[in-house]
Amino acid sequence: MMKIDVLESSIADHQPLPDKIANFIRETIIVGKLKPGEKISEAKLAEELRISRTPIREAIRMLESEGFVSIIPRRGTVVSDFSFDDLYEYFQIKACLEAFSAFLAEPHMTERDINRLRRLNEEEKAAIASHDFVKYMRIHEDLHQVFLAKSGNEKLKKLNDQMMVHIKRLQGFFLQQPELFSHCAKIHGDVIDAFHQHDGTRVRQLVEKNILHIAQQIHLHGKSLKENA
Amino acid sequence: MHKNISEIIASHRTLREKVAALLREAIIQQKIKPGERITELEIASRYGLSRTPIREAFRQLESEGFLKIVPRKGAIVAELNEKDIQDFYEIKAVLEGYAARIAAEKITDAEIVQLERLNRKMKECAAKMDVAGLTKNHNEFHNFILELCGNDKITAVVSNLVQQFLRFRFFVSSSSCLNKMHSDHDKIVAALKEHDGAMAEKCMIANAKLGREVLMKEFLSVQEDKR
Numbered sequence: 001m002m003k004i005d006v007l008e009s010s011i012a013d014h015q016p017l018p019d020k021i022a023n024f025i026r027e028t029i030i031v032g033k034l035k036p037g038e039k040i041s042e043a044k045l046a047e048e049l050r051i052s053r054t055p056i057r058e059a060i061r062m063l064e065s066e067g068f069v070s071i072i073p074r075r076g077t078v079v080s081d082f083s084f085d086d087l088y089e090y091f092q093i094k095a096c097l098e099a100f101s102a103f104l105a106e107p108h109m110t111e112r113d114i115n116r117l118r119r120l121n122e123e124e125k126a127a128i129a130s131h132d133f134v135k136y137m138r139i140h141e142d143l144h145q146v147f148l149a150k151s152g153n154e155k156l157k158k159l160n161d162q163m164m165v166h167i168k169r170l171q172g173f174f175l176q177q178p179e180l181f182s183h184c185a186k187i188h189g190d191v192i193d194a195f196h197q198h199d200g201t202r203v204r205q206l207v208e209k210n211i212l213h214i215a216q217q218i219h220l221h222g223k224s225l226k227e228n229a
Numbered sequence: 230m231h232k233n234i235s236e237i238i239a240s241h242r243t244l245r246e247k248v249a250a251l252l253r254e255a256i257i258q259q260k261i262k263p264g265e266r267i268t269e270l271e272i273a274s275r276y277g278l279s280r281t282p283i284r285e286a287f288r289q290l291e292s293e294g295f296l297k298i299v300p301r302k303g304a305i306v307a308e309l310n311e312k313d314i315q316d317f318y319e320i321k322a323v324l325e326g327y328a329a330r331i332a333a334e335k336i337t338d339a340e341i342v343q344l345e346r347l348n349r350k351m352k353e354c355a356a357k358m359d360v361a362g363l364t365k366n367h368n369e370f371h372n373f374i375l376e377l378c379g380n381d382k383i384t385a386v387v388s389n390l391v392q393q394f395l396r397f398r399f400f401v402s403s404s405s406c407l408n409k410m411h412s413d414h415d416k417i418v419a420a421l422k423e424h425d426g427a428m429a430e431k432c433m434i435a436n437a438k439l440g441r442e443v444l445m446k447e448f449l450s451v452q453e454d455k456r
Contacts, residue, residue, distance in 0.1 A: 065288070073281065089382040096327045097320070104319075155294070155316040159386065162292065 017051070021059035029068050029079055030172045036081035040069060066165045082169045084222025091215035094163045097156060098144065099208035102191070105150035106200035117146055117192045125185050128178070136181055137171060143188060147195075173221065180214060248278070248286035256295050257395045261306050267296075268303035294393050309393070314445055321390050322437035324383050325375065329417065329433040332377035333426040341422050344373055348414050355407050370414065374421075374433075394444060409439055 015023075028034045042060065046053045060077050063069045070080045120143040127136035141164075148157060174180065187210040194202040252272070255261045269280045269287065287304050290296040296304040336344075347370040354362035375384040413436040420428035 086382070089380045092327070092380055093324065093382055093386060096323050100319070100323045153316045153319060155313070156320055158292075159320060 017055040018058035018062065021045075021049070021056055022062045025059060025063060026066075026068055026168070030169070031175075032172055034079050036079050038079045040077040040079065042077070066168060068169065084173075084218055084225065087167065087170055088215055088219040088222060090163050090166045091211060091218055094160070094167065095208050095211035095215060097160045097163065098148065098211060099204045101151040101153070101156055101160060102147050102207045103200045103204035104152055104156075105147040106195060106198065106203050108150045108152065109147065109195050113146055113150070114192060114195050117143060117188075117195065120146070121185065121188050121192060124181075124188070128181050128185060131178075133175055133178055133181065137174065140181075140184065170218065173218070177217065180217060183213070184210065244278070244282040245285040245289065248272070248276070248282050249289045251276075252286060252290055253293075253295055253392065256290075256306055257392060263306050263308040265306050266303055267306070271303075293389050309448070311445065311448070314394075314441065314448060317390050317393065318437055318441035318444070321387060321440075322434045324387050325371070325437055326430040326434045328375045328378035328380070328383055328387075329421070329429040330426040331379070332374050333421050333424050333429040335379065336377055336421050336424070340373075340377060341418070344370065344418055344421065347373060348418055351414065352411055355411070374417070406439075406443060410436070413439060 025034070025040065034040065040060065042053050042056050045056050049056075060069060060071065064071050064077075067080060067082070069077050071077050120139055124136050124139040124143065127133070127139060148160060151157060187206060191203055191206045191210075194206060252261070252267070261267060269283045272278070272283050273280050287296060287298055291298050291304070295307055297307050298304045347366055351363060351366040351370060354360075354366055372384070372388075375387055378384075413432060416432040417429060417436065420432055
């Protein structure tokens with residue numbers, strides 16, 4: 001099942017092997033091929049990928065800290081469960097923190113940063129147009145990082161990173177809601193304009209409103225799942 | 230089978246949580262001081278545990294800001310500086326402000342009565358110089374608003390932020406400071422009563438700012454004493 005060229009592609013793009021393995025398992029969980037409660041066997045993976053168990057163990061540790069799997073001593077590793085209610089709550093926090101980060105970052109944003117934002121905004125629109133949503137999500141994250149890196153509040157950045165980790169579990173959900181992507185790409189344009197006008201208050205409002213909008217979609221989705229259950 | 234596994238996960242988590250709680254408490258109560266070093270081995274032998282839950286507890290406390298992990302050396306109890314206080318209070322203000330905004334939409338008449346009671350008790354304790362009572366009611370007042378917002382994760386993040394400062398925090402008893410605090414709380418209650426989310430948020434942020442000033446004064450005087 002897991003026979004992909006993990007090793008070869010790792011050598012090709014110089015990513016450390018544990019990262020590569022973690023990416024692979026994460027993807028498998030995100031697209032739903034591995035379901036909550038399912039076991040992940042180190043030994044089996046090692047055999048299938050023909051590599052030692054050390055990098056696999058390291059990859060599993062990474063995924064544990066991200067909340068994708070739980071490691072149970074003497075029992076092994078299982079895919080952890082997640083709830084839309086929890087993610088709705090995390091998204092509300094993300095809305096507050098990112099909006100505030102953007103506000104703090106605004107005075108430090110240079111012409112170059114703003115140009116970079118514009119370029120990324122064009123790139124994400126192109127990715128949406130070509131239905132490459134995985135690429136879109138990567139660009140989207142890069143775009144946010146441009147201002148998150150400039151808030152000057154390290155604790156805020158750390159806390160935000162923690163929220164991002166929880167939220168990774170939602171990628172599978174987002175992939176099924178591409179209309180949200182066009183919405184975000186449009187708002188990003190408005191946010192960039194506000195940065196350009198040095199209007200920190202507007203930047204903050206736009207970012208918060210947009211993320212709360214997404215939070216609301218997650219909330220509604222979780223609710224409809226419960227009703228259908 | 231499935232249930233069994235989740236029970237095992239739960240009990241395993243509990244062990245890590247227990248170790249984390251133990252160490253956190255020791256740090257807050259200054260039994261382990263900022264800058265002091267602790268090692269996995271030391272804790273493991275002291276409590277007769279394997280190193281795995283301890284390593285995990287260390288990592289958790291690092292992410293909470295209590296420890297700094299140094300590879301091959303163990304962990305060092307984090308020291309706080311002025312910038313940390315500033316940064317933390319900014320975050321606290323943002324999250325508490327949001328909680329107050331949402332709480333204003335949801336609060337019921339009965340809950341307003343409860344909040345008013347806590348506010349009154351706080352003033353009574355302050356008048357009697359009952360610091361323990363004041364602290365208790367003050368925490369309850371703020372937690373009550375966080376809980377009204379209905380987002381457990383916000384409550385957890387804020388309480389984690391607050392915990393980092395329990396090492397320093399007690400009330401500065403100058404009367405001008407207490408008066409300002411009471412008036413802040415009165416304004417928060419009034420805004421919630423009016424279901425005015427924007428105003429509740431604004432007042433909560435102002436109140437957090439006062440908290441920061443008080444803590445900063447306290448912090449600087451502790452630093453002064455050290456010198």
